[in-house]
């Protein structure tokens with residue numbers, strides 16, 4: 024069995040790589056040039072797909088087990104769960120905004136910049152809290168039976184971008200990730 028904490032961390036690293044690419048395009052936006060809006064949209068679409076549908080629900084179950092063992096982690100776990108909902112909602116709004124831009128529907132520039140910045144900042148802070156506060160405790164508090172229960176409670180969904188079979192929808196994003204990695 025693969026180390027579940029290592030697998031969890033690897034998913035965070037994948038999300039961080041995407042946020043890095045996202046950040047780069049937001050810098051292009053702030054420089055006054057046209058960013059790669061297709062790339063921004065693909066990133067948000069993926070983050071709404073795999074993390075929102077698979078990664079976060081699994082974490083929610085893991086958090087509950089961690090808090091059972093150490094109730095002092097209750098407040099931080101509750102905050103992270105609330106952030107899962109907030110990230111999903113802000114991702115949905117951002118996706119809509121980026122689709123407007125790509126469809127040539129008017130979108131106010133300031134609103135686009137603010138939405139992108141807020142999404143980046145919130146997402147990164149969320150990942151950092153999980154990496155620094157929750158994961159070290161998860162390693163100490165959860166055993167193989169917990170991880171089995173977590174996996175069974177939420178079936179493992181194949182990652183449509185970083186997994187072995189890249190979905191058609193994410194082929195272009197995967198290509199751009201490879202190009203960025205080689206650059």
Ligand SMILES: [Fe+2]
Nearest residue numbers: 079082103153
């Ligand atoms: Fe999370």
Ligand SMILES: [Fe+2]
Nearest residue numbers: 035078082153
């Ligand atoms: Fe996470």
